[in-house]
Amino acid sequence: MRRVVWTAQAWERLLEIETFIAEDSPNAALKLVDRLIARAETLARHPDRGRRLPEMPGSGLRELLVGKYRIVYRPGTKVIEVLTVFEGHRRLRREELPEEI
Numbered sequence: 001m002r003r004v005v006w007t008a009q010a011w012e013r014l015l016e017i018e019t020f021i022a023e024d025s026p027n028a029a030l031k032l033v034d035r036l037i038a039r040a041e042t043l044a045r046h047p048d049r050g051r052r053l054p055e056m057p058g059s060g061l062r063e064l065l066v067g068k069y070r071i072v073y074r075p076g077t078k079v080i081e082v083l084t085v086f087e088g089h090r091r092l093r094r095e096e097l098p099e100e101i
Contacts (some may be wrong), residue, residue: 002075006082009098013085014018017069019027039066040073040082047075072097 003098006014022029043064050062053072061083064071066086074081083097086094 002047002078002080004041004044004080004082006040007084007098010082010084017085031068036066036069036071036085039064040071040080043073043075043080043082047080 014064017036018033018076020029021032047061050071050073053059053061053063053094061074063073065088069085070088071085072083074083084096
């Protein structure tokens with residue numbers, strides 16, 4: 001089984017999502033963030049469950065769709081690295097990924 005690791009950027013994006021939604025509903029914000037984290041953790045057993053990242057074919061990056069959010073990750077042999085989380089209506093640009101990509 002692989003280990004799921006979140007980048008600092010991914011945690012920052014989760015916090016931004018939670019803060020924004022909490023303005024209207026703190027309970028809904030917590031539930032959504034918990035759901036996003038739980039879904040990403042399933043990658044430990046099923047790293048290829050997400051689709052290839054359409055904006056960057058050939059990059060090896062994948063994404064999980066959770067409601068209207070996208071969880072972008074890099075599968076590895078021992079570690080699944082969650083790179084970022086954002087609203088699905090947006091397209092991901094390379095400069096929005098952590099610098100180590």
